[in-house]
Amino acid sequence: MRSVTAKQIKHVFLLLWIGISSTAFAQSDRTILQQAQALSQLHPDSALKLLKELQAQAGTENKPTAASILQLMGQICFNQGHYAQALEFYLHADKLFTQTGNKDMQAGNLGKMGVLYYYNKEVNKAQSLFKKSLSLYQQTRNIKGQAEILGEIGHLFEKRQLYDSAFHYQQQALIHYNQIHDQQGVAKIYENLGSIYEDLAKYDSAYTCFNQAKTLYNQGHNTIASIEVINNIGDVLRKTEHYAESVQQSRQAYALASKTHNLYQLAAASRDLGKSYQLLKQMDSAYHYLELSRKYSLEIYSKEGLNQTAFLQVLYDINKKSEEIIQLNAHRRTNRIITASAITIVVLLVIIAIIIFSRQRLKIKDQRMLAEQNQSIYQAQHELMQLELKNKQLEEESLKQQLDLKSRELSTHTLNLIKNNQLLEDMRNTLQEMVKDDKRDQKKQMQQIIHQINQGFNHEQHWKEFTSAFEQVHQQFFKNLKQHSTDLTSTDMRLIALLKVNMDSKDIAGLLGISLDSLRVARYRLRKKLNLEQGDNLSTFIQSL
Incomplete structure (x- = not known):
């Protein structure tokens, strides 16, 4: 958006006030039109008034x-959404451009009419006007004009x-x-191509095109276009x-939009940040930026409402003024009857006063209704966010309860293993004492019982149940462990799992069916497989995974 200084606006209105001649206007019309166009970005109502005065100055002699x-x-x-009035101006301009024989200006005007018909959902008319415009640009060999219309036609086919x-x-x-x-x-x-690739879900190509567009916009210091890209x-x-990279880009867009005070882009960047944080499960940040987006949208809506009211007033005044001119000319053609003219003016002034008074009342009523609607929207959105937050809290509590249940199951399985192996240990010690007796007829039978007990120390079913419960509590533990070593045996994995649940050495030796000395050897070998440095604590390392 071009910035318009107070000095430029003052200069334009000064030209109107002193009353310039058509010759002087012809010499400075390009500069004045550029200033008027820049003014329209900030104050469309003032720009429309200015242009109406300029049109009166130009008259019928300076048709271009x-x-x-x-x-x-x-x-x-x-730009203000008044398509019918816009079409009327475009058609009038097309007639004058045709009379002057300026094909480039006529082609540009046809292109603008094509865009208007596209936004009015009359695609066939839009396409026809684009083709006429392209034909005229080809006749004049206007490369830039052809490029602009080709881009518009491509955009038209994309939307179809x-x-x-x-x-x-x-x-x-x-x-x-x-x-x-x-x-x-x-x-x-490149931005248009990126949009097409994005529609086709070819995101790599879309990313490349958008990056190329961003680079070129930055080189041209086109900040507004850069924000959108x-x-x-x-x-x-x-x-x-x-998601992290998406947040970074959206933050950059948000910073540029803040710098340029662009409410539309601020709302868009805030909305994108909210979506990204929501996908990252950072609900506080998501809520913050979605709320910012809503506030910016409400501010835009409020400003647009005020601008639309002012613009409609100007449009009404212009149309009304045109009607007054027509009426005055009619009175002049009928011998300039002073009395009739005076009565007409008085009547018109009364009507205008009544209309202005009525419009002010309607404006106040509309603003009040708009404020009430905005308040209702805000309350509904706030309640929705609160409900979503409550659902999230309930889900978290449910997951915590499930985790506590799995932890208790793991503790139960561990305790059962300890009790089972302890019982087997006591029985084995008792039977070994009986074997030492001289009753030879019992030795063979007792040795078979001891052998069966030894086989029961590492009963696979108990270990399977323990492993299943352990993995449900510590879901990513074994995956993280395998990143440090791929040479671990099933016995190593069992030892590591028991260390993870903070079991002491005596219970671990009992569960594994080995002595404390054998356990120390197993721990030493495990440290080597995990490539731990001397002085690093094995249990601390396992707890950190």
């Missing part, structure tokens, strides 16, 4: 200037999901922009599950 003024008035009405045709026209536009070394035009086409890059990263 009058046509340019009408075209700009149509563009302002189009005819992607092959969309690619064709965008590539043609890219060739034309490269031919005249128009970097900003090339950047816009950065937001697009963030969308692609989020769709490809690169």
Whole structure:
């Protein structure tokens, strides 16, 4: 958006106040139109008033200037969403451009009319006007104009999901922009291509195109366009599950939008940050940015409402003034009857006063209703966020309860293993004492019982139950462990699992059916397999996984 200084606005209105001649206007019309166009970005109502006065100054003698003024008035009405009024200005401008024989200006005006018909969902009319515009630009060999219309046609096919045709026209536009070394035009086409690739879920190609557009916009110091492209890059990263990178891009867009005070881009960047943080499960940040987006959207809606009211007032005044001029001319043609003219003026003033009074009352009523609607929307969204937060808390509590249950199951399995092996140990010791007796007829039978007990020390079913419960409590533990060593045996894994649940050495030896000395050897071998440095504590290392 071009910045308009107070000095520039003052200069434009000064020209109108002193009353310039048509010759002087013709010499300075380009500068004044540029100032009026810049003014329309911030104050469309003031710009429309200014252009109406300029049109009166241009009159019927300077048709090219009058046509340019009408075209700009149509563009302002189009930007404000008044398509019918915009079309009326465009058609009037087209008539004057045709009379002057200026094909480039006529082609540009047809292109703007095509965009208007597209937004009015009259696609066939839009396509027809684009083709006429392209034909005129080809006749004048206007490369830049051809590139702009080719890009618009490609955009039209993209929205109709005819992607092959969309690619064709965008590539043609890219060739034309490269031919005249128009970097900003090339950047816009790369942005359009990125949008097509994104629609087709070809995110790598979309990311490449958006990055190229961003680079070119930065080289041209086009901050506003850069913000939109950065937001697009963030969308692609989020769709490809690169959430951290997406947050980084959206933050960059947010910073640039804050710097330029661009409410639309601030709302978009905040909304994208909210989505990314939601996918990252950072609900506090998600809520914060979604709330920011909502506030910016409400601010935009409020400002647009006020601007629309002021613009409608100006549009009404312009139409009303035109009607007054027509009426006054009619009275002049009928011998300038003073009495009738005075009565007409008084009646019109009364009507205008009544209308203004009525509009003010309606405006106040509309603003009150808008405030009530905004409050209702805010309350509904707030309640929805509270409900979502409560659901999240309930889910977390449920998961905690499940984890506690699994922990108790693990403790139970561990305790059962200890009791089972302790019982087997006591029985084995008792039978070994009996074997030492001289009763030879019992030795063989007792030795068989001891052998059966030894086989029962490491009963696989108990270990399977223990392992299943352990993995449910410590879900990623074994995966993390295998990153440090791939040479671990099943016995090593059991020892590590018992160390993880903080079991003492005596119980571990009992569960594994080995002596404390054998356990120390097993711990030493395990330290070597895990590549632990001398002095590093094995239990501390296992607890950190």
